[in-house]
Amino acid sequence: MENKSVIHHAVLMLLFITWWENIYCNGLKVDPPEDIVVVDPGHLGHLEITWSPPSNLINMTQCQKRYQLEYFNTYQDSWTAIRTTQRSYSAQFDLMKDVRVRLYTVLSGACTNGTTVKSESYSELVQKPPSTGVVGTEVKDFSCVFYNMENMECKWKRNPKLSAAAQQNLYLWHKKLKRVEECPKYIISRGIRIGCNFSGKALPEFTDINLCLNGSSPHGSLKPTFISLQTQNQVKPGTTERLHLQTGPNAQLQIHWERPAGNVPAHCLEWEVEHDKEEPDGKTELKQILTKQTSLNLQLVHDSERNCVRVRSKVNKYCADSTFWSEWSRAICHPERKEPALEPEWDKVQVYICIAFATSAIVLLSLCVVTILKTRRSRDEKGPDSRHFSTLCLG
Numbered sequence: 001m002e003n004k005s006v007i008h009h010a011v012l013m014l015l016f017i018t019w020w021e022n023i024y025c026n027g028l029k030v031d032p033p034e035d036i037v038v039v040d041p042g043h044l045g046h047l048e049i050t051w052s053p054p055s056n057l058i059n060m061t062q063c064q065k066r067y068q069l070e071y072f073n074t075y076q077d078s079w080t081a082i083r084t085t086q087r088s089y090s091a092q093f094d095l096m097k098d099v100r101v102r103l104y105t106v107l108s109g110a111c112t113n114g115t116t117v118k119s120e121s122y123s124e125l126v127q128k129p130p131s132t133g134v135v136g137t138e139v140k141d142f143s144c145v146f147y148n149m150e151n152m153e154c155k156w157k158r159n160p161k162l163s164a165a166a167q168q169n170l171y172l173w174h175k176k177l178k179r180v181e182e183c184p185k186y187i188i189s190r191g192i193r194i195g196c197n198f199s200g201k202a203l204p205e206f207t208d209i210n211l212c213l214n215g216s217s218p219h220g221s222l223k224p225t226f227i228s229l230q231t232q233n234q235v236k237p238g239t240t241e242r243l244h245l246q247t248g249p250n251a252q253l254q255i256h257w258e259r260p261a262g263n264v265p266a267h268c269l270e271w272e273v274e275h276d277k278e279e280p281d282g283k284t285e286l287k288q289i290l291t292k293q294t295s296l297n298l299q300l301v302h303d304s305e306r307n308c309v310r311v312r313s314k315v316n317k318y319c320a321d322s323t324f325w326s327e328w329s330r331a332i333c334h335p336e337r338k339e340p341a342l343e344p345e346w347d348k349v350q351v352y353i354c355i356a357f358a359t360s361a362i363v364l365l366s367l368c369v370v371t372i373l374k375t376r377r378s379r380d381e382k383g384p385d386s387r388h389f390s391t392l393c394l395g
């Protein structure tokens with residue numbers, strides 16, 4: 001009982017302090033902004049938020065009015081807050097999810113006696129996504145790759161529930177475009193659209209590229225998918241073509257390579273070298289080495305070991321938030337012994353030889369069986385002389 005009343009008193013005390021602070025320390029209470037409106041100009045998720053100052057503030061001229069805008073960032077799954085003196089703000093939203101916006105008024109200057117006063121409460125707007133489209137028709141695994149910073153391609157997996165008659169369309173928008181544009185060249189597989197090739201169309205970097213994949217089917221319009229990305233985060237560098245290997249002084253193996261042709265700046269690339277070492281006794285060791293340089297020295301331990309290397313590249317963290325690894329280069333070996341590029345053909349030749357050998361063996365065996373049978377039959381008729389024949393065949 002006593003404990004409860006202590007807590008009770010503490011709570012009352014806190015409430016009193018808060019009230020005191022608001023009334024006497026700051027001397028001022030302020031209301032949150034009014035009339036929040038979220039406008040969709042049709043830019044696939046780039047929405048404009050507008051609001052009005054609280055009506056009881058309009059005549060306060062010696063006050064600096066600012067607004068604290070908080071919106072739920074569905075890409076980061078957290079609230080993002082900004083402060084602005086303007087009465088509008090544009091932000092990127094995922095149109096498949098709720099749009100949630102909160103606004104506070106923030107005052108400072110002479111009217112608040114030099115302190116900063118924020119409204120105790122906020123005004124909030126929650127906008128549900130429009131429930132358009134047949135349920136379960138969303139695409140799966142939408143991904144975009146910016147090959148060598150030259151050509152962007154986006155691909156998607158069609159929902160298996162989708163009828164063959166359904167047609168999908170991809171639209172894009174970014175700040176340099178006045179209005180939404182459709183994919184310039186669809187990638188078609190077995191008569192259906194599975195991707196979009198932007199075919200060298202210049203897409204700006206470090207700005208949101210908004211994409212919308214929607215479409216129609218005999219059962220109605222498809223559920224749209226919205227994606228927002230920045231091109232520099234989707235880069236897959238080209239494959240390294242020129243890779244050189246030579247022995248240097250002090251039993252060193254020197255590897256150097258040239259960056260692939262393309263638009264990825266040299267300082268944005270980092271490399272992974274895969275080193276495959278095979279010792280004479282057959283023991284192998286596989287190592288991956290990360291480097292920022294386009295050369296690497298390896299120390300050889302045995303004279304008779306065989307070393308193979310291949311490289312791949314990606315964009316480093318100073319140039320982008322994410323990246324794709326390039327394909328591996330062709331492997332080169334020291335000593336060369338056999339040309340790795342010829343390996344598959346070698347295998348084919350071997351397979352052909354084996355098949356030819358097996359075929360002739362079967363033919364020969366059948367001939368033998370036939371001959372044996374014939375000989376047996378003729379031996380039964382003539383005598384033991386022909387036994388020599390079958391021995392020859394089986395031997």
Ligand SMILES: *[C@@H]1O[C@H](CO)[C@@H](O)[C@H](O)[C@H]1NC(C)=O
Nearest residue numbers: 054055056057058059060061
């Ligand atoms: C603001 O001032 C104008 C003229 O001085 C007055 O007519 C109006 O009622 C005032 N508004 C508020 C909200 O106090």
Ligand SMILES: *[C@@H]1O[C@H](CO)[C@@H](O)[C@H](O)[C@H]1NC(C)=O
Nearest residue numbers: 023024025026027112113114
């Ligand atoms: C404003 O601040 C001054 C000095 O800090 C103080 O003397 C005065 O009482 C304050 N006025 C109000 C209205 O809070």
Ligand SMILES: *[C@@H]1O[C@H](CO)[C@@H](O)[C@H](O)[C@H]1NC(C)=O
Nearest residue numbers: 151153185187197198199200
């Ligand atoms: C996309 O277009 C580029 C340039 O027109 C072409 O080189 C590339 O092969 C195309 N990709 C696909 C998957 O069609």
Ligand SMILES: *[C@@H]1O[C@H](CO)[C@@H](O)[C@H](O)[C@H]1NC(C)=O
Nearest residue numbers: 171180212214215216221222
């Ligand atoms: C798909 O989106 C584009 C761009 O927003 C729009 O113009 C078009 O009408 C939509 N199509 C369907 C079938 O919803």
